Amino acid sequence: MLDAFSAPYMQRALVEIALLAVLAGVLGAWIVLRRLAFFTHSVGTATFPGLVVAGPWGIAPQLAALIAALGFAGARERLARGREGEEDAATGILLVGALALGALLASDVYRSGAGVDRLLFGTLIGLSGRDLALTALAAALALAADAALRRAWLARAFDPDGARALGVAVAWPERILLAAVAGAVIVALAAVGALLVSVVLVVPAATVRLLARDVRTLQLGTGALAAVEGVAALWLADGLNVSPGPAMAVLGGAVFALVALLTRGRS
Amino acid sequence: MLSDPITRRALFEVLILALALGPLGVWVLLHRQAYAAESMSHGLLPGLVLAALAGVPLVLGAAGGALLAAGAIALAARDERIRADLGVAVAVSALFGLGALLALAPEAPPRLEELLFGDLLGISGADLLAAAGLALAVCAALAAAHRPLALTAFDRGAAHALGARALHWETVLLVLLGVGTVAAAPGLGSLLLVALVIAPAAAALRVTRRLAPALALAAAIAAGAGFGGLALSYYADLAAGASVAMCAVAAPILTRLAT
Amino acid sequence: MSAPLVRTEELSGGYRPGTDALTGVTFAAEAGEVVAILGPNGGGKSTLFRALLGELPQRRGTVELAGRPAYVPQTERARLDFPVSALDVALMGAYGRTPWYRRLARADRAAARAALARVGLEAEAGERFGALSGGQRQRVLIARALVQDAPVLLLDEPLSGVDAPSAARIEALFEELRGEGRALLVATHDVRQARSWQRVLCLHGRQIAYGDPAAVLTPDVLQATYGAELVVLGDGSTAIAVEHHEH
Numbered sequence: 177m178l179d180a181f182s183a184p185y186m187q188r189a190l191v192e193i194a195l196l197a198v199l200a201g202v203l204g205a206w207i208v209l210r211r212l213a214f215f216t217h218s219v220g221t222a223t224f225p226g227l228v229v230a231g232p233w234g235i236a237p238q239l240a241a242l243i244a245a246l247g248f249a250g251a252r253e254r255l256a257r258g259r260e261g262e263e264d265a266a267t268g269i270l271l272v273g274a275l276a277l278g279a280l281l282a283s284d285v286y287r288s289g290a291g292v293d294r295l296l297f298g299t300l301i302g303l304s305g306r307d308l309a310l311t312a313l314a315a316a317l318a319l320a321a322d323a324a325l326r327r328a329w330l331a332r333a334f335d336p337d338g339a340r341a342l343g344v345a346v347a348w349p350e351r352i353l354l355a356a357v358a359g360a361v362i363v364a365l366a367a368v369g370a371l372l373v374s375v376v377l378v379v380p381a382a383t384v385r386l387l388a389r390d391v392r393t394l395q396l397g398t399g400a401l402a403a404v405e406g407v408a409a410l411w412l413a414d415g416l417n418v419s420p421g422p423a424m425a426v427l428g429g430a431v432f433a434l435v436a437l438l439t440r441g442r443s
Numbered sequence: 444m445l446s447d448p449i450t451r452r453a454l455f456e457v458l459i460l461a462l463a464l465g466p467l468g469v470w471v472l473l474h475r476q477a478y479a480a481e482s483m484s485h486g487l488l489p490g491l492v493l494a495a496l497a498g499v500p501l502v503l504g505a506a507g508g509a510l511l512a513a514g515a516i517a518l519a520a521r522d523e524r525i526r527a528d529l530g531v532a533v534a535v536s537a538l539f540g541l542g543a544l545l546a547l548a549p550e551a552p553p554r555l556e557e558l559l560f561g562d563l564l565g566i567s568g569a570d571l572l573a574a575a576g577l578a579l580a581v582c583a584a585l586a587a588a589h590r591p592l593a594l595t596a597f598d599r600g601a602a603h604a605l606g607a608r609a610l611h612w613e614t615v616l617l618v619l620l621g622v623g624t625v626a627a628a629p630g631l632g633s634l635l636l637v638a639l640v641i642a643p644a645a646a647a648l649r650v651t652r653r654l655a656p657a658l659a660l661a662a663a664i665a666a667g668a669g670f671g672g673l674a675l676s677y678y679a680d681l682a683a684g685a686s687v688a689m690c691a692v693a694a695p696i697l698t699r700l701a702t
Numbered sequence: 703m704s705a706p707l708v709r710t711e712e713l714s715g716g717y718r719p720g721t722d723a724l725t726g727v728t729f730a731a732e733a734g735e736v737v738a739i740l741g742p743n744g745g746g747k748s749t750l751f752r753a754l755l756g757e758l759p760q761r762r763g764t765v766e767l768a769g770r771p772a773y774v775p776q777t778e779r780a781r782l783d784f785p786v787s788a789l790d791v792a793l794m795g796a797y798g799r800t801p802w803y804r805r806l807a808r809a810d811r812a813a814a815r816a817a818l819a820r821v822g823l824e825a826e827a828g829e830r831f832g833a834l835s836g837g838q839r840q841r842v843l844i845a846r847a848l849v850q851d852a853p854v855l856l857l858d859e860p861l862s863g864v865d866a867p868s869a870a871r872i873e874a875l876f877e878e879l880r881g882e883g884r885a886l887l888v889a890t891h892d893v894r895q896a897r898s899w900q901r902v903l904c905l906h907g908r909q910i911a912y913g914d915p916a917a918v919l920t921p922d923v924l925q926a927t928y929g930a931e932l933v934v935l936g937d938g939s940t941a942i943a944v945e946h947h948e949h
Contacts, residue, residue, distance in 0.1 A: 209784070213532040214478075255699055265477040265645050269692055272481075272638040276688035279560045279635070283682035292556060297543050324802045331794050334784055338843075341755050341773035342850065343798020372543075374536045382533050389830055390785045418547040425540020432533050436522060 180414050185301045189420070192303050192367050193406035195311040196376050199360040201399020202318045204381030205391055209333045212357055213378045214267070219361040220373035221271045222248035224278035227295040227370060238310055241362045248274060298369035298421035300413050311363040321356050322395075325349045330391060368421035375421065379428035380405060386439050405431065444677045453563045453630075456571055457669030457687060460627050460639060463578035465662035466585050467623045468644030469654075470616055473596035478528065479516075479617060481637050482535045483624050486512025488542025488558065488633045495553035496545070501629035502573035508628075509621045512538055542633070561632030561684030563673075570629040577626035581619050588615060593654055631684045638688035639665050646694035649702060664694050705768075706730035707854050707885040708754070713763035715753050723749040725908045727763070731854070731885040731901065736876055738896035738915070739889040741905035742928050747889040750905065751856045754887075770798070771854040771887075772847035776862070777839040782832035788842045789827040792817050795849025810849070817845035820878075822871050837868025844872065855879065857888045861895065893919060 181190060207216055226244030230237040248270060256266035282292050294302065322329075328349035331339040340346050357377070364373045380402040381394070388394035409424035416423070444450050471480050490508020494501050515538060519530030546555040557565070566574075585592070595609045620640075627636035643664035647657045672687030679686075713727040724746040731737045739747050752758045754771055772795070795817070796810035818827050821841035826834060831842060840860055847855050861869050876886060888899070896902045897915045904910040904918065904927040911918045911927075 208529065211526065211529070213529050217532065217536075251696075255696065262645075264475070265472055265641055266695075268477045268481050268637065269642050269645060269695055272635060272642070272688060273692035273696075275560075275634045276638060276685045276692060279556075279685035280681055280689060283560075283685065293547065296559070297547070327794075327797050327800070327806075328802065330786070330790075331797055334781055334786060334791070334794070335775065338773050338775050340757060341771070341856075342794055342846075343770055345802075372536060372540055374532060375540060378529075379533050379536060382529055385785075388785050390787065390790065394785055416544070416548045418544055422540040422542075422544035422547060425537050426544055429533065429537020429540070432537070 180411060185303070186410065186414065188303045188305075188308060189300050189367070189410050190407065191308055192311055193410060193420075194403060195308070195315045196364055196367060197399050197403035197406055198315040199311070199318055199364070200376050200380050200402035201395045201397075202315070202322045203357055203360050204377050204398045204402070205385075205394040206322075206329055206333070206353060207357060207378055208381040208385050208394075209391070210329070210353065212354075213374065213382075215354070216357055216361055216377050217374050218248070218267055218271055219245050219358050220365065220370050222274045223362065223365060224274055224295065224370045225281060227365065228278045228281045228292070231291070236306065237366065238307075238362050241365055244274070245358060245362065294369070294419065295365075296369045296371045296421075297419040298365075298367045298372065300410065300420050303366055307363070307366045311366075314359045314363040318356050318360060321352055325352060326391070329353055368424060369419065372421035372425055375425040375428045376402060376406070379425075379432055383428070383432045383435050386435050401431070444674060447677070449564050450673055450677055452571065453566070453683060454670065454673055456566060456574055456630050457563065457673065458666050459575045459578045460623075460630065461643075461665035461669045462662050463581040463585075464623050464627060464636075464639045465643050465647070465665035466658040467581060467619060468640040468642075468665075469647060469657050469661045470585065470592055470596065471620060471640060472644050472648060474592075474613060474616055476617065476620070477641050478531070480620055480624070480640050482516055482531050483509060483512055483621060484628070484633055484637045486516065486535045486538040487624065487628060488539050489545055490542075491558045491628060491633060492542045492545040492553060492555075495558060496549065500567060500569040500573065501558075502570050502577075502625060505625040505628035508538075508542075509625050513617075513621060539633075557632065559632050559634045560682060561628075561630050561635055563630045563683040563687065564676075566630050574626040574630060577622050581623045581626070584615075584619055588612065588619075592616060631687065635684050635688040638691040639668065642691040642695050643668060646698045649695065649698045665691065668694060704733065705766075706732045707768040708771075708887065709764070709766040710754075711764040713750075713753055713761070713765060715749070715758045715761035715763075717749075717759060719760055722760075723907070724753065724905070727753075727903075727905070727909045729901070729903050729909070729912045731887060733853070733883040733885055734880045735901055736880060736886045736888060736899040737901040737903055738899050739887055739903050739905060740891075740893065740896055740927055741889075745927070746905040746907055748858065751858060751887075751889070754854075754856060768853045770852060771856050772850040772852035774840075774843050774847045774855065774857040774860055776858050776860075777836055777843060784830075784832060786831050787828050788818060788823055788831055788834065788838075788845075789814055791831050791842050792827075792845040792849055795846040795851075798850065813849050813851075814845070817848040818842070820848060821845045821875060835865065835868075837864040840864050841868055841872065844875065853884050855884060855886045857886060859889055859891065862891065893924065 207213060223241035223244045226240035227237055230240035252267060252270055256263045328344050331342055331344045332346050360377055361373045364376050368376055381398040384394055384397035384401055388397055405424055405427050409420050409427050412423040413420045487505055487508030490504040491501055494504020515534040516531050519534040520527040522530055546553055591612045595612045624636060644661045646664050647660035650660060651657050668690035669687050672690040673683060675681055676683040676686040708731040711728050714722050714725040716723040741747050753761050755773060792814040796806055800806055818824055821844055823838060823841055860872055879886060890896060897919060902915045902918050903912045904923055906927050906929060911923045
């Protein structure tokens, strides 16, 4: 089994997964506690058109993804303005619009049909040094943000009304959290794809949430679980000749279901 | 364009779907179930893949996938320890990943792109008939259930007092959503079909809040999107399903800009 | 006589421009006073607290406060499924005075433990917040306010739905806090309770009355405040209980 991990591409993939596990651990807890799972998934999906044009236009995929995500955020802001209860529908419409746009760009403009799988579900063999460097940067920034702002994030998550009354700053820690999550999504795209960023950033945290009694444990447990699931997914992906995203999705889902079943008695 | 038999077939399919999905979408939005619509369509992917691998009509796979997805989502939403939308997110991403895994792993993989983005022009006869049948069934059911659906949508305060009745009709709506999803999956694909459900309806509801006009307008906008999308696809040589989806999405964006 | 810890004059405001949720509130709370805020739901009690906390978007009139007030919300508003212990929650009271680049001081941890002991929950410090009873959770939120060490405390229905032992503890704590020279503003539905405190402020969108409970809490005032025929009820935990004194 260890032979599988000796190839250079696998070693890069391992490093990437380890770094993503750090991101999953640090930010996944907050994603789950602050109910940002849909936001995480949305950002991932929204980047798809950007990813499609990145190669042909010669821009770094992460940059194209960032621009696409910002465009999406702006459009979302304008589309759902005012009307309450329309946010879900507005986001859903823009997401399917992003997918359709990406599909159009891929099918006609760039005839890159075969590459679409890689963009949607990630790649095992296509990770570059730059991808790793950016992921490492994102992980370092996430750790720093967590160290500085975890109290603000906790107060806001626990009691939104009372947080400001406590004298805790709320607005800019919130913005930094959303930016950190978006950044994590953007660097996770390479490995797991635009449609499955949740399997790294959300699912392990949701699983450990069923067990953890405090935030620190939640974070550490999530990081560990994400690392284990990630490595197993890499091995599975290599063996089945698929991308890591789907492999991790199935593993993560199975582990979550198992833990949910086993802990059902607890309150 | 209309002289081309392939396009005629696709137009027939998409117009029938529009007739069902337009009004269905209005009910979905009025009951605040946009997220359920998206989850259902993504979650049924494994069914589509298995049908493609087995060589059976995609509609059957979609039906099986939808049942599995509905079951998984219902289970996940029931657990009180995690909030419903987190459980649904986990279930949908697992199912979706499973679908992708099944599609990417085999030696002779099915055309995953067609399952994701639809194969409107290449749809089989069986799928076309099934889609038409199911769509018409949805239309009929929506017409029959019009009054109770209106009651539960608009009178949410009283709906709570109605208790079991309200839940019953919400479930009926979700079932119809499932049927509509299954009808549209082979043609528009797991990722794009939701465009025809929520986008025309969103546009219609921006124009009018009166129920009957909204239902009719949603169907009309959906039909327009279908026609426009196929025209775009034919003349500009673009992917058909994606073109239809883009036209559908354009509708609420344009109405938003105009109001 | 020293300045009151809370003073407002013609305080008005709302959440949207043009519509006022509250008008003409003029009152003061001195050190050592418990002021009951009476009024129906939606009548302006929460709005008043928001205004005092500086969170009301459209605010007019004068507000004078001796420092940032501590706010004790109703327990239902806090998340019950959260991975935090009672001690973690109490410790949040120190967050406001600790800049983001500093760790929490050991003194703050000690203060949190002491606050929990003061509300009688020393043994439950390590328990998960959501696993505690309603009354215990309310006491933890009060402990959080104690850690904040604010001269003014705003409490939103701290005794509603709370078991009798917890309620007794909380009321005893109010007396202690009075003795420390703090001012407490307590939103409540319990008229009986309001009579036992130093001042009462009746709100129904606007200020109906303010002053000594014995003088203020007449049937007329209560009628104007609650806007409906008042009913005598046997148990008074969340419903309005008015004692009609038959002379």
